[in-house]
Amino acid sequence: MWLRNLLLICMLLLAGCGEPKLPSPFHAAEVTDKYAQANFSLKDFNGKPRTLADFRGKVVVLFFGYIHCPDVCPTTMADLRQTMEMLGKDAEKVQVLFVTVDPERDTPALLAKYVPAFDPSFLGLYGDAAATAQAADAFKVVYQKQPTKSGYNVDHSAGTYLIDTQGRVRLLAPYGQSADWLAQDIKLLLALGAS
Secondary structure, X not given: OHHHHHHHHHHHHHHOOOOOOOOXXXXXXXXXXXXXXXXXXXEEOOOOEEOHHHXXXXXXXXXXXXXXXXXXXXXXXXXXHHHHHHHXXXXXXXXXXXXXXXXXXOOHHHHHHHHHHHOOOOEEEEOOHHHHHHHHHHOOOOEEEEEEOOEEEEEEOOOEEEEOOOOOEEEEEOOOOOHHHHHHHHHHHHHHHHO
């Protein structure tokens, strides 16, 4: 009886053995399958139409926000600037994109001043209400106006997307992810793109 129980235990233990799942080499969450079809059709602050295809060959760092944001957006943009500084020469292989979720107030002229103030290489994107909604929907970004005494704020999702050199959305970093971890993930994406 004890031999049969021992064999049963061994079989159960062996059934649980398979290929071990290795931990992700990335700090941010891997989201490739969830965003396989994600794209946008917007304009940059110079009026040039843009899609993800325009940035192939670079790692794209994509953030949805708005200029009048009191906290999350300027903090994230400052973190992205720090990330670019940490990348050194590799920063030339990265494009940071800021997509406004407040096209009513965030005019191309304001985007042209606000976004490059963090880093001259950063690019601001905008669209009309429909194009903004389509881009946000593609990336599962939620945003909604909230009235205030002086006008309104826009509540919005606050993650940062990392898109590989082939234009695939690979990672989603939560708000507050350290600049060091973002830089490490970008370097890994660049290395994977070069291989």
